[in-house]
Amino acid sequence: MIQLVKRIAGAAVALLVLAATPAMAAAEPEYTVGATATGVPFTFLDVKSNSIQGLLVDAITATGKAAGFDVKVEQTTFSALIPSLTTKKIDVISAAMLKTPAREQVVDFSDTVYSYGEGLIVRADDKGKYTSMDDLKGEVVGAQVGTAFVDALNKKGIFKEVRTYDSVADIMRDVALGRIKAGFGDHPIIAYQLQKNPNPQLRLVDGYQPSVKGQLCFVVRKGDNATLEKLNAGIRKIKADGTLTQIIKKWQVE
Structure with a gap:
């Protein structure tokens, strides 16, 4: 009988401890x-x-x-x-x-x-002064697939072709190789990549005013x-x- 009472008392104490510390179980x-x-x-x-x-x-x-x-x-x-x-x-x-x-x-x-907003990247030897997307009318341009920039470029309907890429690095490569006239991408991403890994073949256009903010x-x-x-x-x-x-x-x- 005494042992039974002890077991019941022990179980009651354990339940009280668990009830008093719900944070431990959550x-x-x-x-x-x-x-x-x-x-x-x-x-x-x-x-x-x-x-x-x-x-x-x-x-x-x-x-x-x-x-x-x-x-x-x-x-x-x-x-x-x-x-x-x-x-x-x-x-x-x-x-x-x-x-x-x-x-x-x-x-x-x-x-x-x-x-x-978006940034604009062109070849370093391209001395054009581009302030908006409209300044590249009739050119082949590129942007990353799935981004708002692709939609904005296609909506313009003024480009010879809008190519899509898996990454900003791919866009930068094709701009450097002259496969596309210009590339559009997240301004901070382009600026950061060119800061950390300068590419003398490319430049991020100063004075460009983003269309997609x-x-x-x-x-x-x-x-x-x-x-x-x-x-x-x-x-x-x-x-x-x-x-x-x-x-x-x-x-x-x-």
């Missing part, structure tokens, strides 16, 4: 985040660690820390980001994907993380309000405490 949620390997300095494959690094990786990690969730970053090609999201292979997109009305019909965007946000499935609210809460915190400003400074895209 693990933080983990979101699978899709990012590209070709968007330096926003997202890129670091060959030393064989992991995706960059401004937007730091930003989503900091956002998760502030909002109470973990992240697992997976490499995904840019054109496959939205299909991977809508088919639930990933939970969040953190990549250089500008917010556009067309995309807003398919997915939901968080508060703004960073803003910029956009916002970089985290992206979630349409109607996934729970994830969106967590992301926005985290973004507000890292903006308020200066964490996001420090991340932007770290990646030299101010």
Whole structure:
């Protein structure tokens, strides 16, 4: 009888301990985040660690820390980001994907993380003064597949041809080789790549005024309000405490 009472008392104590420490049983949620390997300095494959690094990786990690969730970053090609999201292979997109009305019909965007427009790259020996897309009327130009820049160029309807590429590096190669007259891409990405790896055959056109001025946000499935609210809460915190400003400074895209 005494042993039975002891066992009952021990079980009661154990239940009280568990009830008093619910945080121990509640693990933080983990979101699978899709990012590209070709968007330096926003997202890129670091060959030393064989992991995706960059401004937007730091930003989503900091956002998760502030909002109470973990992240697992997976490499995904840019054109496959939205299909991977809508088919639930990933939970969040953190990549250089500008917010556009067309995309807003398919997915939901968080508060703004960073803003910029397109840059124009031409051969270094091309002395033309280009201030807008219109200045390249009748030429063969290029942009990265799946970007808002391709849509803007095609909508213009003034070019001899608009070629699409898998990466900014591919665009830069074809501009240098003279296969296309000019290339359009994310201004911070082009500027960063030319800063880190100068190419005497290319120049980023000063004075060019971007036509597509956009916002970089985290992206979630349409109607996934729970994830969106967590992301926005985290973004507000890292903006308020200066964490996001420090991340932007770290990646030299101010």
